[in-house]
Amino acid sequence: MVEVLRPGTLAEALAFRKETAALPFAGGTDVMVRERGYTGTGPRIDRPVLFLDAVGELRSITLGDFAAGAILSIGAAATLTEIVNDERVPEPLRESCRLIAAPGLRNRATMAGNICNASPAGDSIPPLYVLDARVVLAREGEVRTVPIAEFLTGPGRTTLRDDEIMIAIQVPLDGDAAGDGAASADDVSAGASDEGSAAAGGSAASNGSTTSDGKTPRTVRYYRKVGTRRANALSKLSGAGIARIDGRGVVTDFRLALGAVGPVVVRVPAAERLVAGQRASEIEPEPIVAAYTPHIRPITDQRSTAEYRSHVARNLVREFISRIQET
Amino acid sequence: MKLEFTVNGEARSIEVDPLRRLLDILRDDLALTGTKEGCGEGECGACSVIVEGKLVNSCLVPATQCAGAEVLTVDGLSESERGEMITESFALMHGAQCGFCTPGMVMAAEALLREQNDPDEEAVREGLAGNICRCTGYDMIVDAIQDAAKRGKGLW
Numbered sequence A: 001m002v003e004v005l006r007p008g009t010l011a012e013a014l015a016f017r018k019e020t021a022a023l024p025f026a027g028g029t030d031v032m033v034r035e036r037g038y039t040g041t042g043p044r045i046d047r048p049v050l051f052l053d054a055v056g057e058l059r060s061i062t063l064g065d066f067a068a069g070a071i072l073s074i075g076a077a078a079t080l081t082e083i084v085n086d087e088r089v090p091e092p093l094r095e096s097c098r099l100i101a102a103p104g105l106r107n108r109a110t111m112a113g114n115i116c117n118a119s120p121a122g123d124s125i126p127p128l129y130v131l132d133a134r135v136v137l138a139r140e141g142e143v144r145t146v147p148i149a150e151f152l153t154g155p156g157r158t159t160l161r162d163d164e165i166m167i168a169i170q171v172p173l174d175g176d177a178a179g180d181g182a183a184s185a186d187d188v189s190a191g192a193s194d195e196g197s198a199a200a201g202g203s204a205a206s207n208g209s210t211t212s213d214g215k216t217p218r219t220v221r222y223y224r225k226v227g228t229r230r231a232n233a234l235s236k237l238s239g240a241g242i243a244r245i246d247g248r249g250v251v252t253d254f255r256l257a258l259g260a261v262g263p264v265v266v267r268v269p270a271a272e273r274l275v276a277g278q279r280a281s282e283i284e285p286e287p288i289v290a291a292y293t294p295h296i297r298p299i300t301d302q303r304s305t306a307e308y309r310s311h312v313a314r315n316l317v318r319e320f321i322s323r324i325q326e327t
Numbered sequence B: 001m002k003l004e005f006t007v008n009g010e011a012r013s014i015e016v017d018p019l020r021r022l023l024d025i026l027r028d029d030l031a032l033t034g035t036k037e038g039c040g041e042g043e044c045g046a047c048s049v050i051v052e053g054k055l056v057n058s059c060l061v062p063a064t065q066c067a068g069a070e071v072l073t074v075d076g077l078s079e080s081e082r083g084e085m086i087t088e089s090f091a092l093m094h095g096a097q098c099g100f101c102t103p104g105m106v107m108a109a110e111a112l113l114r115e116q117n118d119p120d121e122e123a124v125r126e127g128l129a130g131n132i133c134r135c136t137g138y139d140m141i142v143d144a145i146q147d148a149a150k151r152g153k154g155l156w
Ligand SMILES: Cc1cc2nc3c(=O)[nH]c(=O)nc-3n(C[C@H](O)[C@H](O)[C@H](O)COP(=O)(O)OP(=O)(O)OC[C@H]3O[C@@H](n4cnc5c(N)ncnc54)[C@H](O)[C@@H]3O)c2cc1C
Pocket: A023, A024, A025, A026, A027, A028, A029, A030, A031, A032, A033, A052, A076, A099, A100, A101, A102, A105, A108, A109, A110, A111, A112, A113, A114, A115, A116, A117, A121, A122, A123, A124, A160, A164, A165, A166, A167, A232, A233, A234, A235, B041, B042, B043
């Protein structure tokens, strides 16, 4: 029988993790499937297990003001249901969580588990890339904060140390990103698509407030999950984007992340810089698509083929640009 | 481990492996066989139960996480007024054919109606998103749940 601990405090959790290098267990929706035993038996886990769901310090979602701006801190044991129900969680992150699995799964699964599982198809990850999120990792006596892109190094691979656990995810709510997560929830509701319609339909939301000279700066938020069916289907690929357009119609910030088209999420700073500074209405999509193309290097697996993923990934770039031009 | 928890309103105390699935505890240790196993990996919803007021897949929940918890299964629910209302509506609207998915559907319906007592079709479909039915094509299940909401007005 394996040794298990389900502590109520972080201190106990960190001590046990250090002493035993136990397997962290949050919602268990990846662990229970990965370690599945024969029908009628429990999972086959041959190392100690550290349950995180009862650790009080890890359960909350809190807003903090730092020198760099407001940051939403999502506790590692907060469930996806709690995250989806929290209007402070910015888009397109909230929408991506709403489209993960189904209600019963979301009642247990966590965002930290989605990240630490490090699947190229982890749906919360592309939005975390475009929001420049950081993860907070703790071990006894030390806490470090790491950008999401430095934490994830390949399929199933992270820079988590044997004595560490993830305690929170920090999401910057910079500038107009702060308040409009709540308002845009409805506007991004078309974010899930079946495989046939990735080029149709929309999933963009825009928000803005009128400035003194009467022009309206706006933010376009984009999320698209491409899977076989609407619920309980892992993504074939996905895309998340944020663009800011100023009062003169010029794109001041363009960020796009593509999931499941390579070993880690793809963000291409050079392509993003190509768009920034252009007038939204004048963007030529094809040179931008071309800038992404060499970075789109998917594999064929049981969910989809490399050809399909490459084709649709380029369509996601086009779709995001068209959303920017639409509004 | 010694697992102490409440199942269908009854305090229980049993000796189990800490990683034993709640599904196996219910079916094999407590002989509550209303809860079904379909896939065993979170995909089908046949094993749905309500733990601490929330819908969960009991095939993914190990014993350790059930300590002190309150668990409601279809066996308990079907003896309540709400459970009777839902099962009656499944019969009236032909929401069950082979019946294998039905216990999970009934639990998902209960969880949904607790949150929204008059759900529209889209909300019902979203509430059932984690439950697979091989027989009905779902329309009759959606009808059944809306019928329960209508006839059972005031129960939720
Ligand atoms: C039917 C089904 C449908 C699914 N659909 C989707 C989907 O649509 N999109 C999607 O992205 N995923 C999906 N998943 C995968 C899974 O549900 C998610 O990845 C979920 O977010 C995992 O969270 P969890 O808390 O259950 O993780 P767990 O299973 O508890 O843990 C996952 C991994 O992360 C580690 N870990 C967890 N928490 C921590 C921590 N705090 N510190 C360090 N390590 C930690 C664990 O050791 C483990 O390796 C699905 C799974 C199933 C079974």
